[in-house]
Amino acid sequence: MKVCILMGSPRKNGNTAALLEPFCDELTAGDHIYERIWLCDRKIAPCTACRVCQRDWSEFACRIRDDMQEIAGKVLEADLLVLASPIYSWYCTPPMKALLDRLVYGLNKYYGEKKGPSLWAGKKTALITTCGYRPEKGADLWEEGFRRYCKHSQLEYLGMLAERHLGYDTVFMDGDKAGRARAFARRLFRAAE
Numbered sequence: 377m378k379v380c381i382l383m384g385s386p387r388k389n390g391n392t393a394a395l396l397e398p399f400c401d402e403l404t405a406g407d408h409i410y411e412r413i414w415l416c417d418r419k420i421a422p423c424t425a426c427r428v429c430q431r432d433w434s435e436f437a438c439r440i441r442d443d444m445q446e447i448a449g450k451v452l453e454a455d456l457l458v459l460a461s462p463i464y465s466w467y468c469t470p471p472m473k474a475l476l477d478r479l480v481y482g483l484n485k486y487y488g489e490k491k492g493p494s495l496w497a498g499k500k501t502a503l504i505t506t507c508g509y510r511p512e513k514g515a516d517l518w519e520e521g522f523r524r525y526c527k528h529s530q531l532e533y534l535g536m537l538a539e540r541h542l543g544y545d546t547v548f549m550d551g552d553k554a555g556r557a558r559a560f561a562r563r564l565f566r567a568a569e
């Protein structure tokens with residue numbers, strides 16, 4: 377399986393990165409190939425709603441020339457798409473939101489004169505997130521928003537791993553969290569088979 381991990385945290389040694397480590401180890405142990413893309417290192421401009429992308433139903437076709445052409449190609453090639461982001465103000469981080477807006481128009485040809493296809497229909501997706509509040513109060517809106525995004529785009533949503541960060545003076549990672557990250561990876565392989 378080819379896994380594309382879109383990483384929305386700005387912190388290279390932060391909590392979300394630490395949670396991804398055992399998850400990625402399990403992917404490697406299961407002979408799956410993954411690529412992690414740090415969105416904060418990329419140029420991802422906001423969607424301007426020009427709708428030029430709607431005139432071409434064969435590809436992403438966004439008029440803005442930045443790193444999204446390459447990223448959209450990797451998204452289309454992946455068997456499983458994992459969005460990893462800390463929760464910022466009850467949602468994902470800004471580069472992840474910009475990416476979602478670019479993809480929802482660029483890959484869903486729903487917004488032109490005639491309704492066209494979703495170019496990523498059937499794509500399997502999952503979320504990995506870390507948050508300061510309990511996940512039921514911290515990550516629930518992000519998960520619900522992404523569920524609707526998936527339904528609208530005809531993606532298959534497989535679930536979320538959410539872990540709580542109790543404060544910058546505490547150690548985030550522990551054996552239980554690592555175990556849950558590995559188990560989540562195994563659950564995704566089974567669901568994606």
Ligand SMILES: Cc1cc2nc3c(=O)[nH]c(=O)nc-3n(C[C@H](O)[C@H](O)[C@H](O)COP(=O)(O)O)c2cc1C
Nearest residue numbers: 385390391392462463465466506507508509514541
């Ligand atoms: C600007 C900002 C906004 C945040 N907003 C929330 C929030 O709305 N809900 C929440 O549960 N945690 C919130 N947090 C806490 C982070 O989600 C949490 O510390 C996370 O583990 C950070 O991950 P990272 O180390 O990968 O950056 C916020 C943190 C920052 C810096």
